[in-house]
Amino acid sequence: MSVLSADEELVKQWESEQATLRKQLVEEDTEDWQRSPEFSGLQRIGGVDLSFIKGDDVNACAQLVVLSYPDLEVLYEDTKMVTLTAPYIAGFLAFRETPYLLEALQRLEKSQPGLLPQVVLVDGNGLFHYREFGLACHLGVLSELPCVGVAKNLLQVHGVTKSEEHQSQIAALQKGGDCFPLTASSGKILGKALRSSDRSTKPVYVSVGHKISLDTAVRLTYSCCRYRVPEPIRQADIRSREYLRVHFPSEDA
Secondary structure (H helix, E strand, O other): OOHHHHHHHHHHHHHHHHHHHHOOOOOOOOOHHHHOOOOOOOOEEEEEEEEEOOOOOOEEEEEEEEEEOOOOOEEEEEEEEEEOOOOOOOOOHHHHHHHHHHHHHHHHHHHOHHHOOOEEEEEOOOOOOOOOOOHHHHHHHHHOOOEEEEEOOOOOEOOEOOOHHHHHHHHOOOOOOOEEEEEOOOOOEEEEEEOOEOOEOOOEEEEEEEOOOHHHHHHHHHHOOOOOOOHHHHHHHHHHHHHHHHHOHHHOO
16 A cells, blocks of 8 residues: 555545534533633633644643733643654644643642533634544533634635635724624625734734534633734743753754
8 A cells, every 4th residue: 555545544534534523513502601701600711732842743842821811811731742643644643732731730730620621722723624523522521611713814714814814804903802704705704803902913813613603612712812823832842842842952842
């Protein structure tokens, strides 16, 4: 069997797994705090991220942080070096990264269950994905936790592109909290571009991961933003990069 056919076989297997998991996806609010204008009852919010050693796409630092809400102070952090075993295939990032993020949540649930987050912000996409099942959906369904996908860059998919129209929509976002829908060719809204800070004109791209509605996901993301990137993801990114800088200085991580 050639390498190509092996990859094709893997893609078929992963597509099947995604389709099965997709059936379990919940695209609406399920928790009382989500329905509250002030998110009353929300106390712990998680952030996850993977940072790679520069020039190495196999060894990574998997990071989980749990922040208090609404103060956004770090209550818990889990940092672990991991070796990714699945190959990188576009559209299937979740199969590379989810196992290690899920393990971090499971370690927390076992050691300090009282600190388990009530929702997790994921550095990546949710429904805004080739098969409407990105990393945030994958992690959400497997962890059974509400999840939100927050991507820093636009995934050009389902007819959503960096067109002149898209750029003009971004330019029309006047202040933090302003947003516009990411509408697929089919007419389905798969996410929203959010101006997350008055100081940042470049939006983030928010989409449903699991057990939350899009409007609530956008509102929650904005409420977590001191800067462009929401604080749970920002703290996870800072801590994972710092770990690599300290432990792999010669790699210029």
